[in-house]
Amino acid sequence: MISTIGYCQAPLNKVETVDEIIDTTFVNLKDYSSDFIYDMRYATDNNFLKAQVYDCAECLIRYKTVKALIKANNAFMRKGFKIKLYDCYRPLDIQKRMWTIVSNPKYVADPSKGSIHNRGGAVDITLVNFDGEAVPMGTDFDFFGIEASHKYINLPTDVISNRKFLKKVMTASGFKSFDSEWWHYNLKSALKDPVSNAKWDCN
Numbered sequence: 001m002i003s004t005i006g007y008c009q010a011p012l013n014k015v016e017t018v019d020e021i022i023d024t025t026f027v028n029l030k031d032y033s034s035d036f037i038y039d040m041r042y043a044t045d046n047n048f049l050k051a052q053v054y055d056c057a058e059c060l061i062r063y064k065t066v067k068a069l070i071k072a073n074n075a076f077m078r079k080g081f082k083i084k085l086y087d088c089y090r091p092l093d094i095q096k097r098m099w100t101i102v103s104n105p106k107y108v109a110d111p112s113k114g115s116i117h118n119r120g121g122a123v124d125i126t127l128v129n130f131d132g133e134a135v136p137m138g139t140d141f142d143f144f145g146i147e148a149s150h151k152y153i154n155l156p157t158d159v160i161s162n163r164k165f166l167k168k169v170m171t172a173s174g175f176k177s178f179d180s181e182w183w184h185y186n187l188k189s190a191l192k193d194p195v196s197n198a199k200w201d202c203n
Ligand SMILES: [Zn+2]
Pocket: 087, 117, 122, 123, 124, 183, 184, 185
């Protein structure tokens, strides 16, 4: 069995190589559902770092996070929407690389502390309709300004209600929102999971 505890360096994109899937096992979301849309910004240079920091776009997260995400996505789909993912689990080495590019805790979590993305319990998401069209959320992903905050209400009414809809379903599915970033959600139980440096294979 591939270890997912601590700073394991082993590739773990192949679910079949894991003997037993438990809640904290890292798995690839696409192996459990084909109902998600992907726009993994850090696998491109279309992000605030202006740098590609992932070798390829994969959404690895702990199995319990996958289960909660699928629950949320099913609820969104009943209303005509789907989750689009911007970021999932982020290995600690990638966090360090991001920190080297932008060493400011306002924009990048300090790798010495680690973020919930490093623990496999956080996702950055938005909603699209079944045609893939973006649901207006007021700002782009990783917009660093007050307009991205859940507390900022000087926005069009449809944006406010879209953010509320996202938050309501995610919260009901076991996630916690983050005040200053409308796109960030983390599983409530993720904080006690260890930071990881496990990597996925890019084939
Ligand atoms: Zn995030």
